[in-house]
Amino acid sequence: MAMAKATITGTGMSDIGRNTHRPAMHHLAEATERALARAGLTLADIDGLCTYPGKADNSPGMSPLGTGEVRGALGLQTRWHCAVPDGPAQMAPIMVAAMAVMTGQARHVLCFRALTESSSQGVGRRASVAGAGKAQIGGWLSWLVPVGAMSAANWAGWMATRYFHEFGMTRDHLGMVATGQRAFALANPAAVMRKPLTLEDYHAARMISDPLGLFDCDVPIDGAAVVIVSAADAAADCRLPPLRIEAMGSALRSSESWDQRPDLTTMGAHDAAADLWARTDFKPGNADVLALYDGFSIFVPLWLEALGFCGHGEAKDFITAGNIGPGGRFPVNTGGGQLSGGRLHGFGLLHEACLQLWGEADGRQVADARTAVCGMGGGFIAGAMLLNRD
Amino acid sequence: MRPLPELTAESSAFWTGGERGDLMIAFCDACARAIHPPQVVCPTCLSRSVTARAVAGTGTVYTCTVNHQPWVPDMQVPFAIAVVDVDGAPGIRVTAPVTGGDPAAVRIGQRMAIRFEPADGVWLPLWHRLGHDPDGEGA
Numbered sequence A: 001m002a003m004a005k006a007t008i009t010g011t012g013m014s015d016i017g018r019n020t021h022r023p024a025m026h027h028l029a030e031a032t033e034r035a036l037a038r039a040g041l042t043l044a045d046i047d048g049l050c051t052y053p054g055k056a057d058n059s060p061g062m063s064p065l066g067t068g069e070v071r072g073a074l075g076l077q078t079r080w081h082c083a084v085p086d087g088p089a090q091m092a093p094i095m096v097a098a099m100a101v102m103t104g105q106a107r108h109v110l111c112f113r114a115l116t117e118s119s120s121q122g123v124g125r126r127a128s129v130a131g132a133g134k135a136q137i138g139g140w141l142s143w144l145v146p147v148g149a150m151s152a153a154n155w156a157g158w159m160a161t162r163y164f165h166e167f168g169m170t171r172d173h174l175g176m177v178a179t180g181q182r183a184f185a186l187a188n189p190a191a192v193m194r195k196p197l198t199l200e201d202y203h204a205a206r207m208i209s210d211p212l213g214l215f216d217c218d219v220p221i222d223g224a225a226v227v228i229v230s231a232a233d234a235a236a237d238c239r240l241p242p243l244r245i246e247a248m249g250s251a252l253r254s255s256e257s258w259d260q261r262p263d264l265t266t267m268g269a270h271d272a273a274a275d276l277w278a279r280t281d282f283k284p285g286n287a288d289v290l291a292l293y294d295g296f297s298i299f300v301p302l303w304l305e306a307l308g309f310c311g312h313g314e315a316k317d318f319i320t321a322g323n324i325g326p327g328g329r330f331p332v333n334t335g336g337g338q339l340s341g342g343r344l345h346g347f348g349l350l351h352e353a354c355l356q357l358w359g360e361a362d363g364r365q366v367a368d369a370r371t372a373v374c375g376m377g378g379g380f381i382a383g384a385m386l387l388n389r390d
Numbered sequence B: 001m002r003p004l005p006e007l008t009a010e011s012s013a014f015w016t017g018g019e020r021g022d023l024m025i026a027f028c029d030a031c032a033r034a035i036h037p038p039q040v041v042c043p044t045c046l047s048r049s050v051t052a053r054a055v056a057g058t059g060t061v062y063t064c065t066v067n068h069q070p071w072v073p074d075m076q077v078p079f080a081i082a083v084v085d086v087d088g089a090p091g092i093r094v095t096a097p098v099t100g101g102d103p104a105a106v107r108i109g110q111r112m113a114i115r116f117e118p119a120d121g122v123w124l125p126l127w128h129r130l131g132h133d134p135d136g137e138g139a
């Protein structure tokens, strides 16, 4: 007998910003209150807790909160809790929580992500540089950082260089991703970047790691987001229509590496996306909104191809045709994404997709959005999810 | 200050081979598969007999980027970082900064040669364009 699928019943995001100097726990409490209100639940209903990656100090402000202190601060009495440092990263806590509620370990799991990278950068500690300040580094980062590739911008830059070379994409196409998402952000009061961005502005900005410039990189922020994953029967008690997790994909067919994947015009995304579609009768054409990881703009075309919205090498034409921006057939990151909304490591993108499916994306609502396709992660990190509202 | 790699059973040969000028790549003794990053088990046949051997130290640029952002204090920018398909080690890439000439002149498909710089007990690889002065200026 097939188990009833897990659902998302509430999401919430704190007031995110730059250099807020608010404690991460304040952001998390605010996001939790908002998610509970949206779900029509109280803290007493929450019996599970899950996060990615757990408390971590591999770069400043990247993950200041673990499950232990969150259980304490929110006064949670849980039947199940877990932090997921490996796996499909940003998507992992949602996926693991879904499996937890489907197997009866909990009924309502609070999944969270909190970051204070902006404040950490503001006090003179460099954000977004793995291992900075350490004398020695191990694991997969040891093949990158000591040879000068200190930032994910370098790793994504390699992918963009190769992709440009093979398929004739140019910075104009990535500029369309950045300016399109900024146009969405102008309609989203919660986004951090709310000045209009033109293609001229995009090209005039300084280079970070060629061919990626400043506006190809997402924005470090302080903030938190919460996603409540609920068992199907428990979802009936909630205020909003449940968003069914129709399918998940987290396959990975290459090694834990940013430079050894045989074809660097593809990512783990391609493996996870294939797995997603193998588990559902839905097709890309059923999608109303897309949430695609945009830590760097180049990930968006790669995710579009991974998920089959266009063929390999065709994303530049797909983007040029106006598919992904405001008014497009497959709008991507309608809240502005991480490029313009701020880096909440996928949770912000997922929150926005859920708002769309609940009809709560004021000012940027996609008419009668019922199905969202979400792809999180870059490089060898990837998880895909399909959400549906009946 | 850039962190240096931890030396492990897997990785020591790679990070110290530069003392002799050698690019050391791990190969499976049983099935001859090249393994990088190095491992002590062959992922093809699970053999525990894996040996690092010197390869020619040349290769072809698979992809590259020019880093313009000083991520840590004292980082000299811009510089190119190349991901190079290594001659004699099928399927293996070695990633390293590129020295000599204009970083913007590094291109996919260019032939490269390696050398090493010592750094506190390890030898970090550096690529340069084959036939170009690795310490040269200009294009």
Ligand SMILES: [Zn+2]
Pocket (backbone or CB within 6 Å): B028, B029, B030, B031, B032, B033, B042, B043, B044, B045, B046, B047
């Ligand atoms: Zn073998």
